[in-house]
Amino acid sequence: MNLFADIRTLVTDEIAAMVVAGDLPAGLDLAAVAVEPPRDAAHGDMATNAAMVLARPAGKPPRQIAENLAARLAGDPRISGVDVAGPGFLNLRLNPSVWQNLLVAALEQGADFGRANIGAGLKVNIEFVSANPTGPMHVGHVRGAVFGDALARLLAFAGYNVTREYYINDGGAQVDVLARSAFERYREAHGLDPEIREGLYPGDYLIPVGAAMKEKWGAALLEKGEDVWLAEVRDFATEMMMAMIRGDLAALNVQMDVYSSEKALYGTGQIEAAIDTLRGLDLIYEGVLEPPKGKLPDDWESREQTLFRSTAHGDDVDRPVMKSDGSWTYFAPDIAYHYNKVQRGFDLLIDIFGADHGGYVKRMKAAVSALSHGRVPLDIKLIQLVKLWKNGEPFKMSKRAGTFVTLRDVVEQVGADVTRFVMLTRKNDAALDFDFDKVLEQSKDNPVFYVQYANARINSVLRRAREAGVGVSDAQLAVADLSKLDHAAEIALAKKLAEWPRLVEIAARGNEPHRVAFYLYEVASDLHGLWNRGNDEPSLRFFQDDPATTRSKIALARATGVVISAGLAILGVTPVEEMR
Numbered sequence: 001m002n003l004f005a006d007i008r009t010l011v012t013d014e015i016a017a018m019v020v021a022g023d024l025p026a027g028l029d030l031a032a033v034a035v036e037p038p039r040d041a042a043h044g045d046m047a048t049n050a051a052m053v054l055a056r057p058a059g060k061p062p063r064q065i066a067e068n069l070a071a072r073l074a075g076d077p078r079i080s081g082v083d084v085a086g087p088g089f090l091n092l093r094l095n096p097s098v099w100q101n102l103l104v105a106a107l108e109q110g111a112d113f114g115r116a117n118i119g120a121g122l123k124v125n126i127e128f129v130s131a132n133p134t135g136p137m138h139v140g141h142v143r144g145a146v147f148g149d150a151l152a153r154l155l156a157f158a159g160y161n162v163t164r165e166y167y168i169n170d171g172g173a174q175v176d177v178l179a180r181s182a183f184e185r186y187r188e189a190h191g192l193d194p195e196i197r198e199g200l201y202p203g204d205y206l207i208p209v210g211a212a213m214k215e216k217w218g219a220a221l222l223e224k225g226e227d228v229w230l231a232e233v234r235d236f237a238t239e240m241m242m243a244m245i246r247g248d249l250a251a252l253n254v255q256m257d258v259y260s261s262e263k264a265l266y267g268t269g270q271i272e273a274a275i276d277t278l279r280g281l282d283l284i285y286e287g288v289l290e291p292p293k294g295k296l297p298d299d300w301e302s303r304e305q306t307l308f309r310s311t312a313h314g315d316d317v318d319r320p321v322m323k324s325d326g327s328w329t330y331f332a333p334d335i336a337y338h339y340n341k342v343q344r345g346f347d348l349l350i351d352i353f354g355a356d357h358g359g360y361v362k363r364m365k366a367a368v369s370a371l372s373h374g375r376v377p378l379d380i381k382l383i384q385l386v387k388l389w390k391n392g393e394p395f396k397m398s399k400r401a402g403t404f405v406t407l408r409d410v411v412e413q414v415g416a417d418v419t420r421f422v423m424l425t426r427k428n429d430a431a432l433d434f435d436f437d438k439v440l441e442q443s444k445d446n447p448v449f450y451v452q453y454a455n456a457r458i459n460s461v462l463r464r465a466r467e468a469g470v471g472v473s474d475a476q477l478a479v480a481d482l483s484k485l486d487h488a489a490e491i492a493l494a495k496k497l498a499e500w501p502r503l504v505e506i507a508a509r510g511n512e513p514h515r516v517a518f519y520l521y522e523v524a525s526d527l528h529g530l531w532n533r534g535n536d537e538p539s540l541r542f543f544q545d546d547p548a549t550t551r552s553k554i555a556l557a558r559a560t561g562v563v564i565s566a567g568l569a570i571l572g573v574t575p576v577e578e579m580r
Contacts, residue, residue: 001105001113002501004046007078007092008035011048014072023068024058035092037499044083044091045495051088062088099494100482106497106559107478111569113562114501118508119160125341126152128352129249129256130167133241134178136205137248138404140354143432144383145407146423146572148352149254150513151381153570158508163346164257170238171262171333177201178241179234180226185210186233190219203402209240248407253416253572260340265333274336274371275306275321283309283370289318308335313366335367342372349378350511355429358382379511383428390436414439417573421448424517424571444528447521451564452576454524457531458561459577461542465554470547474562477555484552487540489533493526493556500563513570520567527560 012033018024033054038047051066058065066088073092074082081093106113128148131141149164156162169175181201184194189210196202213221213236221229242259249256265271278284287307306322308331321332341349349368353360361380368378388395388405395405410419413436422439425447426432442449465472485494499519507515534541542553565575 001102001109002116002505003098003102003498004035004502005505007046007094008033008048010073010076010078011035011050011069014069015050015054017072018065018068024054024060024065028054028057030054036502038091043085044081045094046092048090048092051090055088066090096486096491097483099491099498100485102498103482103485103494103555103559104478106562107474107555110474110562111566114504114566115157115159116501116505116508117159118505119155119158121159121161122347123163123345124155124160124348124350125163125165125344125346126155126350126352127165127167127341129245129254130169131245132169132174133238133245134174134201135203135241135402136244137407139386139388139407139410139434140383140404141248142252142407142410142419143386143423143428144352144354145249145252145254146420147381147383147428147513149252150420150424150516150571151350151352151511153572154504154508154513154516155511157566157570158504160348160508164255165341166256166259167337168238168242168259168261168263171266172330175234175238175263176230178237179230182206182209182213182237183221183226183229183233186213186217186221189214190222192222201402205244205402206237209237212236212240251411251416252407252419260337262333262337265336265340270340271328271332271336274339275332277339278308278335278367278370281370283312284321285309287318289320292317308363308367310363310366310370313369315362315366319363319366331363334364335371338364338368338378339371342368342376346376349376351378351380352428353380353382355382355384381428381511384431386423386432386434388434388436395436410434418448420572421451421517424514427512427514444525447517448573450528451520451524451568453579454527455561455564455568455575456577456579457527458557458564461554461557462561464543465550468543470550470554472551472554472558474558477551477558480551480555481548482552482555484549485556489530489540490553490556493523493530493560496523496526497559497563500566516567516570520564520571523560523563523567527557 012030015024015028015030015033019026019028033048033050035046035048038044050069051062054065055062063084066084070082070084070090073079073090078094078098079092080095083091085091126148129137129141129145131137137145152162152164177200181196184196184200185206187210188194188207213233216236221233275284285307286304288302288304289307291302303324305320305324307318308321310319311317319331320329321335322328338349351364361382364380365378368376388410418439422434423432438446439448440446442453444450462472485491503515503519507513530540542550542557544550544553568575
């Protein structure tokens with residue numbers, strides 16, 4: 001039940017009636033007509049810009065349109081008042097029964113309250129994390145993993161058919177470095193001193209890999225040359241690293257639907273097929289690029305090479321796909337991988353990259369645009385850095401990882417639920433400070449605690465009611481006399497719950513799951529405010545002498561719990577039922 005969408009339908013229906021009556025011309029575009037909360041709650045419950053956006057195309061003064069529309073809207077039983085403000089904005093006030101009926105919808109629909117269908121079953125591929133399989137996930141990956149998973153949950157809730165995908169970067173030189181690093185740990189497992197020279201991975205996490213290699217091969221590889229063991233050790237170590245990464249993701253409550261391998265693109269003709277498709281579109285040519293300004297990228301050469309005419313699809317410069325020696329650039333397999341996603345029939349692709357990949361955005365969008373003939377949009381979200389703090393100082397590196405703080409370090413310190421919520425308290429493209437002390441603090445300033453405490457309070461009300469023999473099933477509460485909820489603080493909370501379906505649509509359209517975290521904090525604030533006011537105003541307490549009034553107030557609490565639980569589910573956070 002999206003109340004804002006319902007009232008917008010009312011507005012557009014009345015506009016259509018004005019056209020029929022000759023008050024407005026036919027053929028007006030109503031796409032920009034909006035109904036939303038007013039900036040100042042004192043002005044009403046909802047506001048519409050209808051008269052303002054229709055004035056010019058209709059050739060009429062906005063206030064004239066507004067006054068005509070206001071008279072028509074006032075006749076709807078849901079509307080208690082309509083005011084024309086300024087040059088032609090309309091402020092609407094709704095009858096209390098509208099908010100009371102919304103609580104009924106929340107109780108009847110339960111976990112599905114707020115679920116949208118704006119996705120209409122469109123197939124969306126969200127590729128995220130995609131960490132190199134060379135070690136455990138670090139804190140930078142944590143934020144990308146949480147954001148990607150929450151976005152997937154949000155879009156699924158909004159009606160999209162979502163696939164979570166991890167692209168294993170196992171086709172580059174880094175996995176050869178992994179193999180050499182693991183081989184030194186294999187030597188260590190045999191009592192030899194490992195030679196962790198510069199350029200190898202120093203973390204202790206490779207010690208178990210060396211032990212597993214000893215168990216598999218015994219001493220058979222010790223005297224062999226790299227040309228003998230490199231490929232086999234590379235595959236073995238990569239598999240063990242991916243098992244570790246899968247475990248890291250599971251610890252964060254993230255499950256992937258698909259794991260795709262970069263290595264699988266080589267030798268299968270997929271890269272060649274993608275490049276040939278671009279060549280058939282006259283987008284591949286032989287040429288020499290001008291030297292870029294500033295630092296030269298690794299793939300730039302001053303010699304003739306094979307280039308993708310990415311500027312034809314919005315990029316700043318054309319990009320090399322094959323070096324002058326005939327080997328592929330790192331961009332070529334990425335083109336093939338995205339071509340594979342297009343061929344799998346996805347309607348929308350979303351890639352989640354670290355902030356250091358910002359320069360990769362335009363070229364990747366250009367490739368997808370070309371390969372899909374502009375049919376499949378690619379949205380790339382960049383994840384900014386996370387700064388860790390503890391005891392007022394930067395959190396130290398992980399000895400186990402050797403060079404960074406791992407995902408497990410964070411989760412073991414504060415738990416998966418706290419980690420996930422905090423990672424979503426900032427927009428993805430804004431830097432985030434993660435203070436281990438503050439995220440465990442029990443105060444209003446800690447949004448995780450504040451939202452979970454609200455849910456725990458609601459559950460305490462339900463437990464007390466059951467102990468008192470009050471029927472508080474959702475079905476029983478849905479038929480309570482909600483007209484008894486007439487205090488401004490109670491109506492304010494109901495109004496906040498009414499925003500949930502609208503918030504879901506806005507967050508899904510913008511690919512912004514952080515909006516859910518912000519909204520939950522606002523809901524919790526309203527619930528706590530109502531609870532605390534009950535200390536001074538007994539009529540606001542959830543338990544009253546009159547059983548009917550008690551049930552109506554508990555219905556409000558339970559509806560709030562429905563929304564909080566639904567929001568936490570999108571964030572991937574388990575609701576707390578009792579605070580200790």
